[in-house]
Every structure is written in C-alpha cells, then in structure tokens.
Amino acid sequence: MESSGANVYLAGAGPGGADLLTLKTLRLLERADIILHDSLVGADVLRLANPAASLIDVGKRCGGKAHPQAEICRLLVEAAQTGAMVLRLKGGDPMIFGRATEEMAALRAAGIAFEVVPGVTAAAAAAAALATSLTMRDVSRAVHLLAAHGSDGGLPPHDWAALARAGGTFAVYMGVRTLPVLAANLLAAGIAADMPAAAVENIALPNQRLWRATLAALPGLLAAAAPAGPVLLLIGEALRE
Numbered sequence: 001m002e003s004s005g006a007n008v009y010l011a012g013a014g015p016g017g018a019d020l021l022t023l024k025t026l027r028l029l030e031r032a033d034i035i036l037h038d039s040l041v042g043a044d045v046l047r048l049a050n051p052a053a054s055l056i057d058v059g060k061r062c063g064g065k066a067h068p069q070a071e072i073c074r075l076l077v078e079a080a081q082t083g084a085m086v087l088r089l090k091g092g093d094p095m096i097f098g099r100a101t102e103e104m105a106a107l108r109a110a111g112i113a114f115e116v117v118p119g120v121t122a123a124a125a126a127a128a129a130l131a132t133s134l135t136m137r138d139v140s141r142a143v144h145l146l147a148a149h150g151s152d153g154g155l156p157p158h159d160w161a162a163l164a165r166a167g168g169t170f171a172v173y174m175g176v177r178t179l180p181v182l183a184a185n186l187l188a189a190g191i192a193a194d195m196p197a198a199a200v201e202n203i204a205l206p207n208q209r210l211w212r213a214t215l216a217a218l219p220g221l222l223a224a225a226a227p228a229g230p231v232l233l234l235i236g237e238a239l240r241e
Helices: 023-031 069-080 100-109 122-130 160-166 179-188 218-225
Strands: 008-012 034-037 054-057 086-090 115-117 143-147 169-173 196-201 209-214 231-235
Touching: 008 023, 008 069, 008 100, 023 086, 023 115, 034 069, 069 086, 069 100, 122 169, 122 196, 122 209, 122 231, 143 160, 160 179, 169 179, 179 218, 196 218, 209 218, 218 231
Parallel strands: 008 086, 008 115, 034 054, 034 086, 143 169
Antiparallel strands: 169 231, 196 209, 196 231
C-alpha cells in the first residue's frame, strides 16, 4: 500500500527538535491539507506546517486527556475520504511503539492507499545525546527496544530471564512510571546492580536533561528529579564510562 498515488502519509517527526525531521517529512508538512499529530510533536515542528492546513491534536499522553485509538483511526479514514492530502504525524518513528499497525489496518479496510515515512526514533537520539553507542564490539552485540507501559498502564510481561541471558543494550520507552518494577525484574533476572544505566528527558529539545547511574540507583535518581517530559531509558554495559 506504499503507493505513489497515496494521499495519506504516516510519518515520523523524530524525538523532539525540528532539526531532526527528515527532508521528506518536512516537505509533507509544507504540503499537507490535514495534519493529525501526536501531542509529543513540538510546536517548532508544527510551525513548519502548511499555514492553510487543519491541525488536529490526537495525542495520547499518560495521565491526561486521551483520544482512543479507534477514534484516531476513524478521524484518519474520514480525513482521507475527503480527498485532501493527509499527514498522520507521530513522534519518533511511526513503526516503533507508534500504534501504526491499527491505523494502517483501518486505512486498508477502507481501501485507502498510504505511505509510511520513517523518523528518528528516541533510542537513536538518546544515544547521540549521551555520545554513547548502543552497540560495542565484544560488549553489546544487540539492542532491545522495550515498551515499559502497556495498555493497562502497567509494565508489560516481558521474559526478563530471556532478556538477561541475551545481554546487549536495553532501550526502554515509556518507562519512568514503571521503572522501579522494571529494575526489580531485571535485577531478579540476574542483571548486576551496578549495570550502567541512563535516562534522557525531552530528547533534542532545549530543555533536554540527562542522567547517568547504575540500574539499582536509577529509579531513586529519577524519582527525585521528577521529569515531566518524555524519557528514554538505556541500560547496558555499552554505557559504562
């Protein structure tokens, strides 16, 4: 369904700053008639939009007003059926914890062609902010992207023992609220208490904040810091300084 005749685009806005937009997404922003965007898409990004475009905030922020996914799918299909050029703009990359599967299914069911445009995901941007590679020869040969916030608001039931055996670097999305339980599960599975860990809040924005600690200490450090913005967590030997 990634057709040249598409008038609907599911695109990634990157982790925060407008300077991390891809050129393709920028061009779509400048041309789109209707833009359905996440709450995490920043004002500096939206300022680049076509001045005549209709901007619709369909964000789902933890603890705040939320648009159910079914409603977002309905709005997306209805916008596409007008014949307008529609941009569904998501934070980060649409295919990584972006709920793109449901939206693509809704578009397919309605017979609407679409195109997916990738964006910079938070894990890559956090690594850049920390100047720390997520992979390292003989140290970290894998990167695991984990969601730490499920549909019920709790920590999803990952196979912690398997993750501990696999090693590598863990990039944890939506993990601040569930970090104490996540850390406890990783420690119980055999991850060392002094395993290096880090957190990046508001990645690539002027108010970005960074923290480095051990896995055991990170929950307390973040509890004291009380970050209000989106946070990406990194855990693994590749982070050891």
